[in-house]
Amino acid sequence: MSEHVLPIPDDVTTPWWEATKEGKLLLQTCLECQHVQHYPRAVCTQCAGSQLHWVESAGHGVIDSFTVVYRAPSPAFTAPYVIARVRLSEGPTMLTRIVGADESELACDLPVSLSWESLSDGHQLPVFQLTHE
Ligand SMILES: [Zn+2]
Structure with missing residues (x-):
């Protein structure tokens, strides 16, 4: 990723951010x-x-679905990158990215762990990487 689009927290999302x-x-x-x-x-x-x-969250989950983006929607994104829906161990799914893995390594139901990417405003973006035991 290059320049991230920065979040605009509101009343509901400020504690989360x-x-x-x-x-x-x-x-x-x-x-x-x-x-x-x-x-x-x-x-x-x-x-x-x-x-x-x-x-x-404990930060553990499995890949529920994923896709590789080859054409970035704007200059704020550097393709290729992996968009995934991760099913957290607590139950909810979240839309996120998988980092540090080659497309050929990815499959549904593989375990993933939480990682973070720093944003220029001090917030961090939750992303996931394959869990290597
Ligand atoms: Zn309720």
Whole structure:
């Protein structure tokens, strides 16, 4: 990646973005139905409850789906890069990138671990790499 597009945190997402500065990937847990969700929202997507609290993800998951982007949508992106939907061990899926791996190494259901890319504004972007035991 070259120049990243920087986030614009709002009332709902500011705590999430602040936690990235400390290398913490936060998820929301609903106090009413225990549903765990990502990305951050004002209400629970399961029961519409508004009693959500933050929990830190362990940062482990598996590749649920992925694709390789060869043509960048803007000069802010350097192709090729891998976009993936990762299923976190806590349940939610998240759209992210897989870094440090060749396309030929990737497959669905492979285990991945959280990694971070620094942004110029101090926030960090959660990305994933293949888990090598
Ligand atoms: Zn709920």
